[in-house]
Amino acid sequence: MIRRIAVLTSGGDAPGMNAAIRAVIRAGLYQGKEMFVIYDGYKGLVDGDIHQVTKEFTQDIINRGGTILRSSRLPEFKNLEVQQKAIERLRDLDIDALVGIGGDGTYRGLLDLYRLGFPVIGIPASIDNDVASTDYTIGFMTALNTICDCVDKIKDTSTSHQRCSVIEVMGRHCGDLAVFSSIAEAAELTITYDHPYDEEHIFKKLRKLKAQKKSHAIVIVSENLLDVRELAKKIEEKTGFDTNVEILGHLQRGGAPSAFDRILASRMGAKAVECLLNDQYGKVIGSVDEDIVAIDIEEALAQKRDIHEPLLSLINMLQ
Ligand code: ADP
Ligand code: F6P
Numbered sequence: 001m002i003r004r005i006a007v008l009t010s011g012g013d014a015p016g017m018n019a020a021i022r023a024v025i026r027a028g029l030y031q032g033k034e035m036f037v038i039y040d041g042y043k044g045l046v047d048g049d050i051h052q053v054t055k056e057f058t059q060d061i062i063n064r065g066g067t068i069l070r071s072s073r074l075p076e077f078k079n080l081e082v083q084q085k086a087i088e089r090l091r092d093l094d095i096d097a098l099v100g101i102g103g104d105g106t107y108r109g110l111l112d113l114y115r116l117g118f119p120v121i122g123i124p125a126s127i128d129n130d131v132a133s134t135d136y137t138i139g140f141m142t143a144l145n146t147i148c149d150c151v152d153k154i155k156d157t158s159t160s161h162q163r164c165s166v167i168e169v170m171g172r173h174c175g176d177l178a179v180f181s182s183i184a185e186a187a188e189l190t191i192t193y194d195h196p197y198d199e200e201h202i203f204k205k206l207r208k209l210k211a212q213k214k215s216h217a218i219v220i221v222s223e224n225l226l227d228v229r230e231l232a233k234k235i236e237e238k239t240g241f242d243t244n245v246e247i248l249g250h251l252q253r254g255g256a257p258s259a260f261d262r263i264l265a266s267r268m269g270a271k272a273v274e275c276l277l278n279d280q281y282g283k284v285i286g287s288v289d290e291d292i293v294a295i296d297i298e299e300a301l302a303q304k305r306d307i308h309e310p311l312l313s314l315i316n317m318l319q
Helices: 017-030 041-047 080-092 104-115 140-160 176-185 199-211 228-239 249-253 259-277 297-302 309-318
Strands: 004-009 034-038 050-053 097-102 120-124 163-169 189-191 217-222 242-247 283-288 291-296
Touching: 004 017, 004 041, 017 034, 017 097, 017 259, 034 041, 041 080, 080 104, 097 104, 097 259, 104 120, 104 297, 120 259, 120 297, 140 163, 140 176, 140 217, 140 242, 140 249, 140 259, 163 176, 163 228, 176 189, 176 217, 176 309, 189 199, 199 217, 199 228, 217 228, 228 242, 259 283, 259 291, 283 297, 291 297
Parallel strands: 004 034, 004 097, 097 120, 120 283, 163 217, 163 242, 189 217
Antiparallel strands: 034 050, 283 291
16 A cells, blocks of 8 residues: 655656646645655655655645756666666655656656556656647646747737747647647747748748738747758848747746646646555556546557647648
């Protein structure tokens, strides 16, 4: 039987991680479990930065951005000796189960611990929405809202000067932030992994808009795909549009989580504890068609993300 549960956040931080931490701790305490937190992700786990907490620890955190447990990236966690050390740290404190909040990389670390015999549960949190086993990761909707706030502001000034704005958004290798924000912002062009454009098409479309005296042109581009500064230079040369570049960067990861993310995180945190109570280990939590479900980690990691065909068609129809 699980008596003592620890929770950590790992990988890139995401708004709503605190709401998930709160839900895991409160759901565990409600069930009479002893709850622990680990600072700095897998790094803190290996270093033994592990502390027992009470309900007070979770007060006034649901609305805070970032993660109060801090996060880190620890490439050495792929090594067996490091993983064994992590399990020793947990066993030293009689901790029976670990809940890891993060993305696919965090899940891989959890899977390794599970294969070594340690009970784990994963909760998906990343602004990228790049975890195939859930419709939405915690943090995605907040980052999307942040991008929309930024693009609204860029549009104001872009319109005043009849400019083209090339805006790079995050996503690692997933186009969801670009696709969703393009629809919400009625971007003139969208360039992502799932929706690439050849340069000639871009120039032709922008030349047409320029000829029609369009007051602005918004081009949303996924990160890690192309050099947005180079693209902007070429747009100026080939279309005559005065063009600026905005790389939104880490501001997309900050800020208070949206109501959607707070509720998603609360439901997922509670589900993680429910799994542990039912002796279901080696699982990750997902939101699938509005239900909160638990899936085997291995199966989750093997899943491929579906391309959002209906959303891409919508972009093509409305742009
Ligand atoms: P995310 O969880 O957001 O995908 P990362 O890919 O940076 O973020 O992964 C977070 C951490 O998970 C890494 O820094 C590393 O400590 C651990 N991790 C990633 N991949 C593996 C792996 N294959 N095996 C064990 N641990 C891993
Ligand atoms: O995974 C979240 C994310 O913000 C990605 O969108 C981005 O590529 C990456 O993390 C940036 O990571 P770092 O925190 O190392 O700058």
